[in-house]
Amino acid sequence: MLDKPSNRVIVIGAGPVGLCLSLALAQQGIKVSLIEALSDDNFLEQVPRAGTNHPATLELFDRIGLYKLLEPRGIIAPLFHYWDRHENRLVAEFDHGHLKDDTPFPYVLQCERIKIVEEAMKLAKAHPDIDLRLSTDFTAFKQGADGVTATIVNPAGETEKLSGRYIVSGEGARSIIRKELGIDFEGFTYSDRTLNIEVAYDFRKHGYTERNYISDPDEWSNLFHWSGPPDRWRVHFPTRENETDEELRRPEVLQKKLQGFLPIGKEFEIVGCNIYTVHQRVATKFRSGRAILAGDSAHVNSPIGAMGMNSGVHDAFNLADKLIAIFRGEASDDALDRYERQRRHVAIKHTQADTIRNKRLLAEKDPAVRQKNHDELRRTAEDPKLARAFLLRSSLLDSIREADQIE
Numbered sequence: 551m552l553d554k555p556s557n558r559v560i561v562i563g564a565g566p567v568g569l570c571l572s573l574a575l576a577q578q579g580i581k582v583s584l585i586e587a588l589s590d591d592n593f594l595e596q597v598p599r600a601g602t603n604h605p606a607t608l609e610l611f612d613r614i615g616l617y618k619l620l621e622p623r624g625i626i627a628p629l630f631h632y633w634d635r636h637e638n639r640l641v642a643e644f645d646h647g648h649l650k651d652d653t654p655f656p657y658v659l660q661c662e663r664i665k666i667v668e669e670a671m672k673l674a675k676a677h678p679d680i681d682l683r684l685s686t687d688f689t690a691f692k693q694g695a696d697g698v699t700a701t702i703v704n705p706a707g708e709t710e711k712l713s714g715r716y717i718v719s720g721e722g723a724r725s726i727i728r729k730e731l732g733i734d735f736e737g738f739t740y741s742d743r744t745l746n747i748e749v750a751y752d753f754r755k756h757g758y759t760e761r762n763y764i765s766d767p768d769e770w771s772n773l774f775h776w777s778g779p780p781d782r783w784r785v786h787f788p789t790r791e792n793e794t795d796e797e798l799r800r801p802e803v804l805q806k807k808l809q810g811f812l813p814i815g816k817e818f819e820i821v822g823c824n825i826y827t828v829h830q831r832v833a834t835k836f837r838s839g840r841a842i843l844a845g846d847s848a849h850v851n852s853p854i855g856a857m858g859m860n861s862g863v864h865d866a867f868n869l870a871d872k873l874i875a876i877f878r879g880e881a882s883d884d885a886l887d888r889y890e891r892q893r894r895h896v897a898i899k900h901t902q903a904d905t906i907r908n909k910r911l912l913a914e915k916d917p918a919v920r921q922k923n924h925d926e927l928r929r930t931a932e933d934p935k936l937a938r939a940f941l942l943r944s945s946l947l948d949s950i951r952e953a954d955q956i957e
């Protein structure tokens with residue numbers, strides 16, 4: 551392998567995707583420059599986001615030594631529930647134990663994105679082959695036949711040029727690389743946004759488990775448990791079109807939504823909230839020459855089913871394998887087209903299809919359709935064969951197996 555500064559991968563963004571990719575490459579001897587706009591001072595101040603890690607993702611975290619750091623900070627959750635809020639009853643309980651012969655991790659790990667990036671960042675800082683640039687803004691890039699040049703603004707405010715063999719956008723949904731390449735981000739944006747309320751209250755005493763999807767024709771929700779400190783639960787609600795951010799953040803409005811969901815006869819202790827716009831979009835291309843998109847820069851989706859961060863991490867490992875083979879001279883650049891074929895297929899046929907269907911299921915208004923959906927979920931959860939097939943898909947193991955079949 552050539553050992554000159556330009557023989558490296560430039561990764562933009564130290565989110566879960568950029569960090570996993572950098573670690574997977576560096577651990578195989580490939581040098582990486584990892585560029586992140588946030589600094590040591592504010593890196594851990596990011597708003598709460600994704601946090602459910604599916605079995606397929608846990609297998610990948612394990613590959614880079616991350617799983618063992620995350621497990622003690624998370625909650626092992628073998629079960630998840632579907633509830634009917636309208637009828638106030640449990641519809642179906644799914645048990646990942648059905649996957650015990652399919653994966654060494656027959657459960658999800660409830661562990662928030664912030665803990666994942668914190669632990670992965672420690673590994674990245676300790677790795678001699680990762681040139682980590684915090685407090686550094688990536689602003690533009692150029693590519694030629696032999697390599698790429700990224701323009702960055704360093705912490706002193708000076709503009710620098712950085713050379714590499716490939717550049718990967720782990721920048722998230724607002725990717726500059728995607729825009730510079732003129733790649734369309736096809737899809738749509740929901741008119742309702744998602745309100746996340748973080749609450750210090752143990753919902754298990756009402757029969758809920760660590761992960762719950764709750765259907766309701768008027769106001770569906772998701773309910774997730776995160777380990778502390780402080781130990782807390784996140785409730786997702788859809789916003790209504792006329793509700794402004796200012797209004798939604800008022801403590802009495804948050805309290806009313808929570809009491810409407812579950813009246814507990816006293817005030818909930820609210821520890822935080824955030825509101826975000828939900829898009830369903832996939833980039834028309836994941837690769838153009840030496841520039842490659844991964845994670846939210848390539849696809850975004852609703853959080854119902856916890857597929858955004860998970861499928862982004864899967865992109866990172868798929869791409870790492872292709873780049874490792876290219877750097878070792880075992881594959882040509884064409885391997886990157888296979889990355890695009892495999893991961894665009896998953897983004898469209900799994901992540902988009904399933905998250906759109908999940909939302910429709912929770913928000914369904916027609917009583918007859920709701921009844922039919924619930925009957926089917928119940929039947930599936932109670933039949934071990936059907937339950938396993940359902941869980942193989944929801945845990946994203948199917949999506950990885952299917953992608954492996956794509957040449």
Ligand SMILES: Cc1cc2nc3c(=O)[nH]c(=O)nc-3n(C[C@H](O)[C@H](O)[C@H](O)COP(=O)(O)OP(=O)(O)OC[C@H]3O[C@@H](n4cnc5c(N)ncnc54)[C@H](O)[C@@H]3O)c2cc1C
Binds near residue numbers: 562563587844
């Ligand atoms: C507000 C919000 C709430 C969310 N909530 C949920 C949820 O509840 N459940 C769920 O499943 N998913 C949720 N998501 C989605 C989930 O967080 C993402 O799918 C996941 O984080 C994607 O990882 P990523 O590494 O691709 O990008 P990101 O996590 O967005 O990371 C991108 C990184 O790149 C850095 N960066 C960006 N531009 C530049 C630049 N020009 N120069 C240098 N650095 C740059 C950023 O600072 C950041 O660290 C949420 C997303 C948002 C925005």
